[in-house]
Amino acid sequence: xxxxxxxxxxxxxxxxxxxxxxxxxxxxxxxxxxxxxxxxxxxxxxxxxxxxxxxxxxxxxxxxxxxxxxxxxxxxxxxxxxxxxxxxxxxxxxxxxxxxxxxxxxxxxxxxxxxxxxxxxxxxxxxxxxxxxxxxxxxxxxxxxxxxxxxxxxxxxxxxxxxxxxxxxxxxxxxxxxxxxxxxxxxxxxxxxxxxxxxxxxxxxxxxxxxxxxxxxxxxxxxxxxxx
Numbered sequence: 001x002x003x004x005x006x007x008x009x010x011x012x013x014x015x016x017x018x019x020x021x022x023x024x025x026x027x028x029x030x031x032x033x034x035x036x037x038x039x040x041x042x043x044x045x046x047x048x049x050x051x052x053x054x055x056x057x058x059x060x061x062x063x064x065x066x067x068x069x070x071x072x073x074x075x076x077x078x079x080x081x082x083x084x085x086x087x088x089x090x091x092x093x094x095x096x097x098x099x100x101x102x103x104x105x106x107x108x109x110x111x112x113x114x115x116x117x118x119x120x121x122x123x124x125x126x127x128x129x130x131x132x133x134x135x136x137x138x139x140x141x142x143x144x145x146x147x148x149x150x151x152x153x154x155x156x157x158x159x160x161x162x163x164x165x166x167x168x169x170x171x172x173x174x175x176x177x178x179x180x181x182x183x184x185x186x187x188x189x190x191x192x193x194x195x196x197x198x199x200x201x202x203x204x205x206x207x208x209x210x211x212x213x214x215x216x217x218x219x220x221x222x223x224x225x226x227x228x
Contacts, residue, residue, distance in 0.1 A: 004028050004029065004049045004119065005028075005031070005050075006028050007031050007039060007042055007048040007052070008031065008052045009032075009035070009051070009062065010034065010052075016032050019108075019111070034058075035057055035059040036058070036061060036062065036064065036065040039065055049076070050115060051066075051076060052078075052111075053066065053079070054081045055081070055089075062081075062096075064096075067096050074158045077099040077100075080093045080100075080101045081102055082102075082103060082104065090195055095199055100196075133145075133147070137214040138151070138211045138213075139208065141166075141169070143163075143166040146159065146161075148207060160185060165204055167181055168204070169226060169228075171225075172227075172228050173227060173228065174225065175219050175222050175223050176223045176225065176226070177222060177223040178197075178222065179223075181223065181224070201224060213227075213228065214227065
């Protein structure tokens with residue numbers, strides 16, 4: 001992948017330099033910073049295609065950094081690097097806006113695979129998106145513009161939120177199989193993507209909660225069902 005710009009934030013100077021040199025050797029234009037504050041400044045003043053953030057950093061941790069970036073940019077992919085491996089930390093990472101999560105120690109090849117996979121699924125347009133706008137209960141939904149409206153108020157959904165809501169609607173009142181949804185939107189049905197989808201399902205439930213006739217049910221061992 002040429003002309004891909006990476007913002008890399010890693011406070012371990014030796015690991016940071018090692019990662020940068022590897023990514024540069026793989027033809028990624030990589031900017032290395034060592035604190036969360038430096039990363040936020042670099043992001044605000046530069047243009048990047050993907051961010052790779054260590055979670056434990058001085059001045060501003062990676063989770064807070066991701067939340068700050070998501071205030072102004074909902075789309076740029078973010079991968080977290082961390083020594084933590086507990087489930088609650090993984091979920092917290094996705095809530096903060098992560099697209100993927102890699103636990104130290106890891107191989108350079110694994111990092112490269114995750115970068116390429118995230119870029120593929122965030123830069124590929126979902127050809128199955130239904131043309132809109134259309135109604136979901138008392139909501140209006142435009143999947144192409146990624147807009148969800150309700151009683152005069154409109155919110156801009158992220159790409160993943162919009163794709164998942166569209167997929168749920170096209171399978172409304174029937175079971176949307178979990179693995180099918182993962183492979184349709186995330187391409188890979190691995191553990192990390194499954195946790196990410198759970199976070200997006202929770203967000204969609206919150207949005208649709210303004211209409212009591214709409215429900216997204218968990219169908220144990222199978223997937224989800226949008227009742228409308």
